[in-house]
Amino acid sequence: MTLKRLILSVLTLFVAILVGGSLWSSFQEPQITNRLQLYQTNLLLHATAATEITGEVDGAALQKALLGESPLKTALEQYQAVRKAAEADLAKLEKRLATVDPAALGDSGPPPAASSRPIPSRTVDSQATRLTTALQQQRSLLDQLNLSIGILQAEQGDLTAAQQTWGKLAESAAAGSPAADTARTLTGLWNEPPRIVPDAEMQLQKGLEGWFRYTALDRLYSLQQRTEALNALRADEAAIAQGTLLKLALVGTVPVLGAIAGAGLLVFLVAQRLTQGKQSILALNGEVPWDVPWDWEIIWQVLIVGFFMAGQVVAPLIVGVLSPVLAAFGPRAKAVYAFTYYLLMAGSGLAVLYWSIRKWIPLPKDWFQYRGADRWPLWGLGGYLVALPLMIGVSLVNQHIWQGQGGSNPLLQIVLEEGDAVSLGLFLFTAAVAAPIFEETLFRGFLLPSLTRYVPVWGAIALSSLLFAVAHLSLSEVIPLTTLGMVLGVVYTRSRNLLAPILLHSLWNAITMIGLFVLGSGARL
Incomplete structure (x- = not known):
């Protein structure tokens, strides 16, 4: 084993412990x-x-x-x-x-049980x-x-x-x-x-x-x-x-109407796939893999070093050092903290991605395509509508499984209780702009196509979606986010334009944030 692989193996073990601990911790926390x-x-x-x-x-x-x-x-x-x-x-x-x-x-209470494992x-x-x-x-x-x-x-x-x-x-x-x-x-x-x-x-x-x-x-x-x-x-x-x-119309009626439209669109797409086969919209590029010049070691390196280590270890440490400075923003400190953390995570993650694949630039066709003159808005909006009924159905099943446990994204509760316009603007930018660009570039732009070197396109969609969900470190969100990730993956593999899943992701996060703000503002009246 080379030194590089040995280091990656050690880091992978560390990441596995970190992610496993976070998921277990979320299992014992209530949902929102x-x-x-x-x-x-x-x-x-x-x-x-x-x-x-x-x-x-x-x-x-x-x-x-x-x-x-x-x-x-x-x-x-x-x-x-x-x-x-x-x-x-x-x-x-x-x-x-x-x-x-x-x-x-x-406290001067009793000592821990003898079987307890020592903790630093x-x-x-x-x-x-x-x-x-x-x-x-x-x-x-x-x-x-x-x-x-x-x-x-x-x-x-x-x-x-x-x-x-x-x-x-x-x-x-x-x-x-x-x-x-x-x-x-x-x-x-x-x-x-x-x-x-x-x-x-x-x-x-x-x-x-x-x-x-x-x-x-x-x-x-x-x-x-x-x-x-x-x-x-x-x-x-x-x-x-x-x-x-x-x-009430915004948080209740509009999503229901969107879900009805999405269900109709989903039925149409499935029916067209069954009747028209490879000529259907869903079949477009459905079995066409990417030309992947790197091997599994580069995929491993980008995920472990670029996302998990940089995003879950290094970025929090840097933000922790900056916390006295961020605290000076007073009631807006949480929003500035989230914004700073995400920029650090995205910047370091994309830097590792570039460093890892730089020797293959210029890349083969269809890699990291951001084409403005295309039908990406239709793919993004259509994907969002289709995701609505799927996510509603999956969420109902998910609630039955977890019974209110499994944790939630802490940002949701913060936004729900936030009343400051500037803070809400920062949260919205973080969730609706920074997160979609970074996550879609990494998970759909790099990971999904890279996996097509080893598995079929549908397998790459499923595996990248699961990793996308696990990366959010909330056990109760694994099934819903895997579902959302699969919709994002289908949209990207068919459109071959990263702007399409970025739009879908942005719409999902933005509308969620706006809904939370509306609910929270109503409770504070």
Whole structure:
């Protein structure tokens, strides 16, 4: 074995441990799906409030179509389901934290079991910090869920259940915590007779969001007989509800219409393939491999050194060194961090790719083609429409498999909660421009064609799609991203133009980001 292969073998073992550990870690983390459902429910509750305020028949019809006969009951069931999942996740986090060396937590608890494998102190510190932070976030989530569940129970007339929910929260939350104070404020408002604490309005403004804040303030102003404030609040809620209808269409109706169009296009393409054979659109270039001048060792080198080592090890280390500088951006630091990290990963990855294949330049036909005068927009848009129904179907199966576990891309939750326009712009550029260009150049532009030297085109599509999915380091996303990767691969192999899968990838990421922003902005109103 040459020295180069020995080094690559060692790096591959390191990468396998790193990727395997990340996937295993994601297995024990919750998905973002439940949170997305709650954000959409919050938008629906705003629409429901519009019907109650204005009494419009159209609003009532919308309410029935979206939430059913009992919208508050449906919303309560959704919140209770998420709370149950959050409680299970909290128990898992507490169990995992208990296995960490207590010294890393500043605790004097019992030593780890004798069978525990020794862990380097820096790893323990990092793990302990990450788990402690995750634990705090999970407890904060449960506090917010219980505040909201209590309001939904109270609005349905079940005051006993609401008082119990808030009472348990006030007892379990840390003394003087905002959640505990808000719970006591809500308890007083729905008490018989009502008890209004001196800073009730401030507590409700700070402790609640969206429909829940409006509902609690409506109760407060009604009890205080503040007619002017109550009328202004209801007018504000009615105005918000009008915008909510558009947001509901964006996050609900538009994707459904796109999925219907995509299903029709998919049926047409499959039928044409069955009836016209090699003359069909799907058969175009379907069995034509690339002329690959390099061997498997170059493929191995680009993946291990150019993507995994540069992207998952070197880039995070550099960004970590730059973290004090990035922290100066304040609330926009996360967006700048993500943007900087991705540019470093893409730049280093593409540099390794160029260095690895430079001696074969100029390359044979069809390599890294970015042809503007072509039908790539039709391929990209058509691929996006076809991907919609496929991804919806796969996601339903995926949810059944993972039951809310398996982790999600952390960027999704950040965008969901982000309200700053500049930060959102950076996130959108990172996801909709930088990521598609880099990932399509590497996985579709280099990896897929290179694999056709050893396997058929369909095999190269499948294998490159699986590696594309695994590279995202989230276990629950492997099946959906493999599916998306296969659509991207089909689009590229047929069009032979990288602009087509880049457009598809960009549309997918951009529309996902916009949908998250719409959901998040609706919850913050």
